[in-house]
Amino acid sequence: MNRTLVFDNRPYIIARASACGVKESEGPLGSYFDRVFHDDLLGQESWELAEGEMLRQTTQMCIERGGLLPGQVGAVFMGDLLNQIISSGFAARELGCPYFGIYGACSTFVEGMALGAMMVDGGYRESAVSASSSHFCTAERQYRFPLEMGGQRTPSAQWTATAAGAVMMSAVKSERAIARVDNATIGRVIDYDIDDANHMGAAMAPAVADTICRSFEDTGRGFADYDMVATGDLGRIGRDILIELLEERGIKVDRDKLLDCGASLFDESQGCGSGGSGCGCVASVSTGYLMSLVEDGSVGRLMIVGSGALLSTTSSQQGQSIPGVAYSVALEGMKK
Amino acid sequence: MNRTLVFDNRPYIIARASACGVKESEGPLGSYFDRVFHDDLLGQESWELAEGEMLRQTTQMCIERGGLLPGQVGAVFMGDLLNQIISSGFAARELGCPYFGIYGACSTFVEGMALGAMMVDGGYRESAVSASSSHFCTAERQYRFPLEMGGQRTPSAQWTATAAGAVMMSAVKSERAIARVDNATIGRVIDYDIDDANHMGAAMAPAVADTICRSFEDTGRGFADYDMVATGDLGRIGRDILIELLEERGIKVDRDKLLDCGASLFDESQGCGSGGSGCGCVASVSTGYLMSLVEDGSVGRLMIVGSGALLSTTSSQQGQSIPGVAYSVALEGMKK
Numbered sequence: 001m002n003r004t005l006v007f008d009n010r011p012y013i014i015a016r017a018s019a020c021g022v023k024e025s026e027g028p029l030g031s032y033f034d035r036v037f038h039d040d041l042l043g044q045e046s047w048e049l050a051e052g053e054m055l056r057q058t059t060q061m062c063i064e065r066g067g068l069l070p071g072q073v074g075a076v077f078m079g080d081l082l083n084q085i086i087s088s089g090f091a092a093r094e095l096g097c098p099y100f101g102i103y104g105a106c107s108t109f110v111e112g113m114a115l116g117a118m119m120v121d122g123g124y125r126e127s128a129v130s131a132s133s134s135h136f137c138t139a140e141r142q143y144r145f146p147l148e149m150g151g152q153r154t155p156s157a158q159w160t161a162t163a164a165g166a167v168m169m170s171a172v173k174s175e176r177a178i179a180r181v182d183n184a185t186i187g188r189v190i191d192y193d194i195d196d197a198n199h200m201g202a203a204m205a206p207a208v209a210d211t212i213c214r215s216f217e218d219t220g221r222g223f224a225d226y227d228m229v230a231t232g233d234l235g236r237i238g239r240d241i242l243i244e245l246l247e248e249r250g251i252k253v254d255r256d257k258l259l260d261c262g263a264s265l266f267d268e269s270q271g272c273g274s275g276g277s278g279c280g281c282v283a284s285v286s287t288g289y290l291m292s293l294v295e296d297g298s299v300g301r302l303m304i305v306g307s308g309a310l311l312s313t314t315s316s317q318q319g320q321s322i323p324g325v326a327y328s329v330a331l332e333g334m335k336k
Numbered sequence: 337m338n339r340t341l342v343f344d345n346r347p348y349i350i351a352r353a354s355a356c357g358v359k360e361s362e363g364p365l366g367s368y369f370d371r372v373f374h375d376d377l378l379g380q381e382s383w384e385l386a387e388g389e390m391l392r393q394t395t396q397m398c399i400e401r402g403g404l405l406p407g408q409v410g411a412v413f414m415g416d417l418l419n420q421i422i423s424s425g426f427a428a429r430e431l432g433c434p435y436f437g438i439y440g441a442c443s444t445f446v447e448g449m450a451l452g453a454m455m456v457d458g459g460y461r462e463s464a465v466s467a468s469s470s471h472f473c474t475a476e477r478q479y480r481f482p483l484e485m486g487g488q489r490t491p492s493a494q495w496t497a498t499a500a501g502a503v504m505m506s507a508v509k510s511e512r513a514i515a516r517v518d519n520a521t522i523g524r525v526i527d528y529d530i531d532d533a534n535h536m537g538a539a540m541a542p543a544v545a546d547t548i549c550r551s552f553e554d555t556g557r558g559f560a561d562y563d564m565v566a567t568g569d570l571g572r573i574g575r576d577i578l579i580e581l582l583e584e585r586g587i588k589v590d591r592d593k594l595l596d597c598g599a600s601l602f603d604e605s606q607g608c609g610s611g612g613s614g615c616g617c618v619a620s621v622s623t624g625y626l627m628s629l630v631e632d633g634s635v636g637r638l639m640i641v642g643s644g645a646l647l648s649t650t651s652s653q654q655g656q657s658i659p660g661v662a663y664s665v666a667l668e669g670m671k672k
Contacts, residue, residue: 001407003434005460046654071337075522082648083419085439089646092525093659098339099525100447101439101646101661103421111436115451122458124341142650186411186434189425310425310437312418314478318382323429325437 003186003211004218005114007121010180011169013331014127015066018288019058021136021162024276027266032288033163034061040137040162048082051135052090054164055080059091059131062166062287065176066127070095073168074125077112079103080133080279081160082142087133097129106204106233107187108132109165109283110306110327114184117329120169121181131166134278143197143313157198158235159272161265165283167291178295179302179331185215189310191323197316201238201274204307207324208234209245211305215328216251223254226330227299230290232282232306233262235274261285282306297335304329339522339547340554341450343457346516347505349667350463351402354624355394357472357498360612363602368624369499370397376473376498384418387471388426390500391416395427395467398502398623401512402463406431409504410461413448415439416469416615417496418478423469433465442540442569443523444468445501445619446642446663450520453665456505457517467502470614479533479649493534494571495608497601501619503627514631515638515667521551525646527659533652537574537598537610540643543660544570545581547641551664552587559590562666563635566626568618568642569598571610597621618642633671640665 019035030036035057042050055078063070070076076095078088079102092099104111112130119128137147139160145151169181190210194203208231216222223229234242239260246253265276265285286304293299305328311320355371366372371393378386391414399406406412412431414424415438428435440447448466455464473483475496481487505517526546530539544567552558559565570578575596582589601612601621622640629635641664647656 001434005455048650048654049656079439081420083650084417084441084646084648086646086648086651089525089659089661090651090656092661093527093646096524098337098522099661100451100522103415103437103439105420115436118455118458118460119341122454122460124454124458186436188432189428189435191429310420310422310429312420312422314384314419315422315426318384320385320426323425325425325428325435 002218003214005118005184007117007181007183009121010182011117011120011171012173012177013167013179014170014174014176015062015168016287016291017058017062018165018284019054020284024161024163024265029265029289032292033284047135047137051133051138052087055087055133056091056094058164059166062129062168066168070097073097073129074127075100075119076129076131077102077116078131079108081139104325105308105310106277106279107306107308107325107327108279110304110329113329114327116169117181117184120171127168127170129166129168132279132283133164134160134280136160136162139278153273154198155273156237157273158200158262158275158277160278161276161281163280163284165287167287177334178291179333182330182332183219185211185328187211187325187327189323189325191321193321195321197311200309201235202241203309203322204324205234205238205241205245207326208242208305208307211326211328213249223252223257226301226303228257228259229303231260233277234260234307236263237274239263294331294333297333300333302331338554339550341454341520343453343517343519345457346518347453347456347507348509348513349503349515350506350510350512351398351504352623352627353394353398354501354620355390356620360497360499360601365601365625368628369620383471383473387469387474388423391423391469392427392430394500395502398465398504402504406433409433409465410463411436411455412465412467413438413452414467415444417475440661441644441646442613442615443642443644443661443663444615446640446665449665450663452505453517453520456507463504463506465502465504468615468619469500470496470616472496472498475614489609490534491609492573493609494536494598494611494613496614497612497617499616499620501623503623513670514627515669518666518668519555521547521664523547523661523663525659525661527657529657531657533647536613536645537571538577539645539658540660541570541574541577541581543662544578544641544643547662547664549585559588559593562637562639564593564595565639567596569613570596570643572599573610575599630667630669636669638667
């Protein structure tokens with residue numbers, strides 16, 4: 001069953017913005033981010049308010065670069081990891097923009113790109129923004145342990161990025177246009193019975209493999225047709241599992257073209273286990289790093305595959321396994 | 337700024353399904369629901385799994401009535417009140433359908449109708465489903481107190497409905513078609529500084545007023561053009577506030593046409609405070625009751641306005657106020 005949305009009018013990506021915390025700025029991609037927050041509270045009273053503020057600033061930066069005011073955007077698709085996506089609700093409250101709340105765990109940013117591109121491609125709005133965030137301190141205390149406890153982490157565990165990213169898609173070509181959105185593939189929720197919340201890459205890899213295979217089949221494309229295939233936050237271990245799963249299904253994987261945002265965000269020396277994670281991971285790396293490669297022409301065709309682990313603390317405490325979901329979008333640079 | 341999505345191809349509503357618990361079945365609308373669950377655990381080990389199972393069953397019933405298998409649906413838009421919308425994730429895992437996770441609190445079902453109708457109208461998929469659920473026991477223990485405590489409630493408090501609803505929209509007219517979707521209006525996040533979680537109607541009414549005014553302005557319609565305008569779960573108190581807010585803005589409110597799903601779901605004698613609430617409230621009342629009125633021709637043009645209160649336990653504990661959001665869809669019955 002075909003799951004790919006084909007965008008005949010190929011919406012333009014006309015603006016992008018990214019932000020991150022100190023640790024992320026010290027990683028290999030640090031120089032690519034637009035804004036670095038040296039205070040992880042951003043002057044707010046709580047980390048939760050800080051995350052909302054980071055998301056607001058990043059989204060506003062993107063909208064302004066697209067030449068609009070927040071109220072003029074067709075719609076902003078937003079989501080984050082906090083219960084009831086409260087960072088997004090608070091960011092949208094400040095922005096006053098038309099708003100769709102979405103949740104695909106760490107795949108949220110790409111889910112929003114798929115929906116936003118559809119909205120623009122279909123002529124329903126002239127522009128749409130996808131924006132997403134995560135914050136190490138909010139995620140850690142919501143999903144794991146109080147930071148003050150200084151808990152040990154397993155080598156397979158991932159590190160929630162303090163980061164945000166926003167992208168604007170438009171029906172109107174402008175001088176600012178970076179790329180066009182060709183298509184997007186909708187995810188399915190897939191569960192391989194992984195119940196270790198410190199092994200998210202393994203939980204998400206099957207959904208990523210499923211979406212990549214589906215996209216390739218629906219579009220008749222393969223690794224040869226892309227300059228880069230970027231996964232969201234499988235981490236180093238999840239990336240290896242993905243390669244195995246793809247090869248099992250007869251996909252010829254070009255390892256040099258396969259980048260994982262989470263595995264790239266931190267250096268192994270930074271003590272972040274298998275790599276970065278969180279909604280802000282694929283959002284900031286896509287808008288900060290990947291789209292800069294597309295903008296300067298060094299990457300022509302880019303596929304981004306966001307991956308999400310659909311767990312909650314309640315589901316974990318009740319012994320449930322962790323299903324995964326993955327959404328993809330395919331971009332083509334203006335300079336290709 | 338126009339916020340209304342106009343659907344030129346006017347997707348058909350070809351199937352609907354609803355389910356509820358015992359208390360809801362004993363209310364004034366009890367006879368309209370397709371399935372009543374007498375065991376609030378649905379044979380599952382936890383209320384959370386029970387909610388997921390209720391959502392799965394309801395969605396599957398809807399899809400089967402639409403003549404499809406779950407894997408054949410274009411996409412299912414799903415969301416619920418639990419942290420990380422875990423009921424939806426688990427329902428989608430069992431269904432194996434293409435999946436978009438969304439979150440608009442109690443407005444989620446209408447948000448999903450807006451996005452699904454857009455997807456079908458634009459020709460991206462032949463069919464789309466919106467489905468949503470809530471469960472008194474899961475919501476109570478996540479948002480409020482342990483059930484065993486038997487906490488007292490204020491008169492303005494609302495009662496989370498144990499209920500689910502699903503609707504299928506299609507590009508293809510069939511004998512089963514109930515109505516067509518004319519348009520949908522996107523919400524904005526609006527905050528009037530209400531911080532009482534037992535007064536959700538007051539927190540959501542400003543967003544509902546904003547979306548109704550916007551829709552009327554964008555479409556040139558008013559109360560006179562609809563046979564019914566149904567709000568999601570403002571409750572009895574919120575409904576009064578809405579009328580006041582609309583009249584302040586010069587809207588002529590026809591009180592006889594204004595129904596609130598939450599205020600209608602329970603009888604005042606049932607001890608449910610200001611009325612029902614939860615994602616399952618507008619979902620079940622829309623698919624069970626309202627669409628039956630459209631199907632039999634007693635309501636021709638129906639506007640449904642889902643309302644959501646964007647709070648989390650963390651935001652409440654941190655003393656934050658409660659922003660609201662509202663989405664609307666306008667339907668026209670086949671018999672009109």
